[in-house]
Amino acid sequence: MGYGEKERRYAEPFANALVADADFRTWVIRQTVFAKFAENARLLHEEMKQRRSGVSQNWWRSHFTETCRCAGCSGKETDVLAIFETEAGFRFALHIEVKHPGDKFKNDGIQSKGYPIRASCWTINPPPNVVCHHQATTVLLFSSLKSGEYARHLAYFQTLITFESLRKNFPHATVD
Numbered sequence: 001m002g003y004g005e006k007e008r009r010y011a012e013p014f015a016n017a018l019v020a021d022a023d024f025r026t027w028v029i030r031q032t033v034f035a036k037f038a039e040n041a042r043l044l045h046e047e048m049k050q051r052r053s054g055v056s057q058n059w060w061r062s063h064f065t066e067t068c069r070c071a072g073c074s075g076k077e078t079d080v081l082a083i084f085e086t087e088a089g090f091r092f093a094l095h096i097e098v099k100h101p102g103d104k105f106k107n108d109g110i111q112s113k114g115y116p117i118r119a120s121c122w123t124i125n126p127p128p129n130v131v132c133h134h135q136a137t138t139v140l141l142f143s144s145l146k147s148g149e150y151a152r153h154l155a156y157f158q159t160l161i162t163f164e165s166l167r168k169n170f171p172h173a174t175v176d
Helices: 005-020 022-030 045-051 110-124 163-169
Strands: 061-064 077-085 091-098 135-142 159-162
Touching (some): 005 061, 005 091, 005 135, 077 110
Parallel strands (some): 091 135
Antiparallel strands (some): 077 091
C-alpha cells in the first residue's frame, strides 16, 4: 500500500458520507462547536473541488500549503477538510485528522499541535486552493482503543469521533 492508503481507507467513506447523507452530515456537525448550524449547513464540496489542482482526485483529501511557514502549516497537511456554509452565508471548516487503528502520532507532538494552529491560520489567510471561511475547528477521527495512547494529543482536537461510534450509527461512513 502506498503512502496514506491505509488512512484513505478510513477517510474516504467518511468524506463520501458527508456528501451523500444529510443525517450523517448533521450528526457530525452536532459533535462540533458549530452544532447550532447542523440542520441547515451546506457542504461546499463542489466549490472545494473547483479550487483544487487538476491532479487532485477529490475535494477533501490532503490539504496543505508551503506558502505559509507557520508552525501549523509548514510541511503539514489536513487529512480531510470540510467547509460548510449556513443559509446566512457564515462559513466554517472542519480540519479532520484521520488516525487508522494501526497509526500513531509522531512522538514530538508537532503533528497534533499543528492542527489548531493551521485551522486558525487558514481562517485568516487561506491558501489559494482553500475556500474562504469565517471560523474553523479540529476533529480527530480514530479508534477508541487508542484513547490511552493518544491521551497527550487529544486536547488539540475540539471534537473526537471514533470509528466505533461511526460503525454503530453510520456504518457506511467507515470500514469494517
